[in-house]
Amino acid sequence: MKIIILDPYKKSNSKINKDQAGGYGTSNEFGDNFFNLILSYFVKKLIQYPPLYVAYSISVLKKKGYDVFYENDINLVNSADLCLVTSSIVCHETELQVLKKLKEKKIYTGVIGSFCTTVPNLYLKESDFVISGEPEFFLLREDINSLIKEKKRGILKSASGKNLDELPFPSWETFFNSGGPKAFFINKFGKTIPILASRGCPYSCFNYCTYPTQQGRTVRRRSVKNIISEIKLWKEKYNINSFLFRDPVFSINNPQTEELCNELKKRDLKIKFGIETHLNNLNLHLAKILYSAGLRYVEVGIESSSEEVLKDCKRFSIKKEKELDLVKAIEKIGIKVKTMFIYGMPTDNYKSCLDTLNFSKQINATYSQFSIFTPYPGTPIYDTEYKNKILTKKFEDFTQWQLVFKHKNLSTENLKSLVKKSYKEYYLRSIWLLKYFKIYRL
Ligand code: SF4
Incomplete structure (x- = not known):
């Protein structure tokens, strides 16, 4: 089965990091004078990593035998058994637009991350389900085949994982081809x-x-x-x-x-x-x-x-x-x-x-x-x-x-x-x- 983790970002000249601010994300907008724009440019180029829960979720799903792909661009997502879209405050409206497009493509879609845990109903308007809580623990414990087969909908709760050692090591090698x-x-x-x-x-x-x-x-x-x-x-x-x-x-x-x-x-x-x-x-x-x-x-x-x-x-x-x-x-x-x-x-x-x-x-x-x-x-x-x-x-x-x-x-x-x-x-x-x-x- 093919699962895509889609991590969309709004267009910006600043560095956007969805892992910061507790997973709500930040965008370093230092200012529009020459010096600050140069600073923004370097920070954007030199500090890059997706949210940690993405790398953990990929490793959990791979360990369960799924074909997992990571994408940033909705145009590259044309078919999947499940698409999981990352949520953040800093790209919220962009994420909703992406979810709308996935709906048009009739792809079964869930939303993951901190911000959808806080405002699940805002995401549910455009997605099939929202995982509330830590997605890697939800993916580790739940039967994903049944989730996909039954096309479950609504807010799906993830009980917080007490034992962090239970998780497999995050799949950072997924990002090596793009330099990160x-x-x-x-x-x-x-x-x-x-x-x-x-x-x-x-x-x-x-x-x-x-x-x-x-x-x-x-x-x-x-x-x-x-x-x-x-x-x-x-x-x-x-x-x-x-x-x-x-x-x-x-x-x-x-x-x-x-x-x-x-x-x-x-x-x-x-x-x-x-x-x-x-x-x-x-x-x-x-x-x-x-x-x-x-x-x-x-x-x-x-x-x-x-x-x-x-x-x-x-x-x-x-x-x-x-x-x-x-x-x-x-x-x-x-x-x-x-x-x-x-x-x-x-x-x-x-x-x-x-x-x-x-x-x-x-x-x-x-x-x-x-x-x-x-x-x-x-x-x-x-x-x-x-x-x-x-x-x-x-x-x-x-x-x-x-x-x-x-x-x-x-x-x-x-x-x-x-x-x-x-x-x-x-x-x-x-x-x-x-x-x-x-x-x-x-
Ligand atoms: S509550 Fe937040 S700002 Fe305060 S010490 Fe903890 S992580 Fe840092």
């Missing part, structure tokens, strides 16, 4: 395998963040043995030494992180990898252990330099001074850091955003990201405060780089100019350029 997956920050132009050690996040910022909404607030972990086996597979079979951990908070359990690092060293795997984590779960001692195991790149959310702004949004953060010292110390070891900031949080004003920009420069990390606060459907803050304040009619505007709600202190123009200014000022400082050229010896 890639993550420049870790491995420049070579391949980098996105990988997972855990899912879920217990932090209080679930108030506005989609990761806990989608993956749960209880952390589920793969065993160290299972992670090592996967790394060995990519290394030994495909000679790939570069990995990007996609856990929301990689080092949330320090002892397990240390165990993984020790195992990587013991086996002399000589890989390099990147992670995302919360600065509360990192210290110099752990950073040194991680570096010796191959860590070369960390993403950390700082969001704002204002304690009041963070408190109002229920974001737990360590003290500013500690953030500054820690990032500098981590970079000194040889780990590149990307600090991530958000403008337009509920109580932000122009001055607090400028203070945040100045704080980012003070830290002077190798990379910095400046995005715009986005209240996402499915999060507590959306339901309690923003549902009736949304200005846009298109979900595709929820890119993290557009203001989608009526802000009490800031306008769209304020925020767009802040983002533009921030990228330009941050990356064109001589102190940053010197540091970057030294790191990459360009």
